[in-house]
Amino acid sequence: MNKILIVGGGYAGLYTARGLERQLGDSEAEITIVDPLPYMSYLPFLPEVAAGSIEPRHAVVTLRRHLARTKIVQAKVTNIDHANKVATIKPELGEERTFEYDVIVMTAGSVSRTFPIPGVADEAIGMKTIEEAAAVRDRLISNFAKAAALSEGPERDRLLNVTVVGGGFAGIETIAELRDFATYLLSRFREIAFEDVSFHLVEAMGRIMPEVSEQTALWVVEDLRKRGVNVHLETQLQGAVDGVVELSTGERFGSDLIIWTAGVMANPVVRATDLPLDDRGRITALATLQVARDGVVVPDAWTAGDVSAVPDKSSTPGPGGFCVPNAQHAVRQAKLLAKNIVAVLRDEAPREYIHANEGAVAGLGLWNGVFQKGKFAIKGPIAWLMHRGYHGMAMPMWERKLRVFGDWWNQFWLGRDFAELSDREHPRVAFETFASRPKPKVDA
Incomplete structure (x- = not known):
């Protein structure tokens, strides 16, 4: 054996x-x-x-x-x-x-590849594990709730400022989905206006998404900017100490949610x-x-x-x-x-891995996406449906596919679920706060 x-x-x-x-x-x-x-x-x-x-x-x-x-x-x-x-x-x-x-x-x-930029290891979060993605979701919702209770000022601006570092597929899909989610949250947090929320995409190269054509990449940039995303091309992150983002252009701003997707x-x-x-x-x-x-x-x-x-x-x-x-x-x-x-x-010859490129597809929020194969590109709702169809079927195991398609079906009729459960990271806090403890012994 x-x-x-x-x-x-x-x-x-x-x-x-x-x-x-x-x-x-x-x-x-x-x-x-x-x-x-x-x-x-x-x-x-x-x-x-x-x-x-x-x-x-x-x-x-x-x-x-x-x-x-x-x-x-x-x-x-x-x-x-x-x-x-x-x-x-x-x-x-x-x-x-x-x-x-x-x-x-x-x-x-x-794993995420980072650089020794001051503050990144202490303040940023990746988008490489399911735990990170769930934490980002809870942080965004929690920040909206905190900001809704504050008057205008630097602390409120910091809570409503999201920064994504890296303009590859992971970074573009992350900032597009979060921008779309934030717009949805505005209907539930009426104390916050669209203009109060800031999204920044920081990319060191002169373009995004190298897997697609330059024309398609430019369309994605313009689409993000129309939706209120500040796209910083040819810009490097130089610091994130205490949540203060410093860019190579000299711009500085506070950001409570810094997401690293740069490789x-x-x-x-x-x-x-x-x-x-x-x-x-x-x-x-x-x-x-x-x-x-x-x-x-x-x-x-x-x-x-x-x-x-x-x-x-x-x-x-x-x-x-x-x-x-x-x-x-x-x-x-x-x-x-x-x-x-x-x-x-079994003493037989192995075969070489040779694949046909199926193209690149990305989701850019609800009913928006982009698909590229060779010089052929599709943008908008059709590309979004292609994105969900491809990845829905690529998800391993039918048991899991059905759960994912069920999530999408329920969301279509019921809207997004924005219940925030960040306290699960410290589940014993409530119990410890009110738990009875033995009284200290008193010396005779």
Whole structure:
């Protein structure tokens, strides 16, 4: 029996495990996933989670529910010695222990990539996890409630000022969805006017969304500006100390909600391995998804998704000739990865990952979106429907698809749910405040 260790239970890890379960018999392999989280998050839905269009739990897939034969180990991988095929794992409680394997699959995904800008680590929040998206939603609603009780002034302006750093797909969808959500909230917080709310998009390059044409990107910028978003192109964030945003143009303003979407990097877990890495910290691989050192296959090591540097053999390759880190590649690579692992275990030849570009689609708030494939572009409600249709069907598992479509259906008839539950981050405060405590002992 082959012991297969999958490091990372995200999109690529989940689909690889499901593929292996279907293609390998019980006596052929023992499959284990190690991940600190018990679920995978569908990252393209994070902006809609932040905007209250999707219930946070519906944008995740519970590993234990949908993997029948795979053993789920909720822990961190702290070291991988592939030369001896031993991994070291650290659960939340208890001591580190070693795990011996025969085949390793690295699908640990990516994390937010930041720069040492003063204040960012202390004040900003990412848009890379379901917890971050839910926290952004609660913060925006909470800030509206606080601002509604204040008179005009700097503190009120700070609460109603949202800043998004990064003009890629994640940043554009985040600021567009939040701007749309904020407009909806105005009908419930009548003490706040449209002009009182400020949104700032900060992008260091001269354009946004490099995956679409320049003409389409300009249309998106103009659309955002019409909706009240201040778009700062060729502008760098230079500071965020105490929530005061400082831009390279010299502009300064207070912002209580600063969202960082300016890039991702491979999960740092890869640095604690003896697997080959490129200059960006990604695991080097062949188009067959086999880990390779200088073009030579590293036996029994595989990789896919954001953590890998997989050659892009499509007609429009990504930067540097590698697949870009997105969900479209992760799910396709994972499906092939499972087949290739099975092929090699059965002494057959693996196939190369070659994909046809399906285009790029983004949601820009309710009934607004953009789609681009080659020189062909669609904007507005039709693109928005395409966005929801594509990602709704790409969401893993029918059980989860139905929950997401149910959220959209309910929202259509009932409006957005803007109940704010930020106190759940400190759920014992109410109990502790009123709990009876033993009286202090008095000396005789």
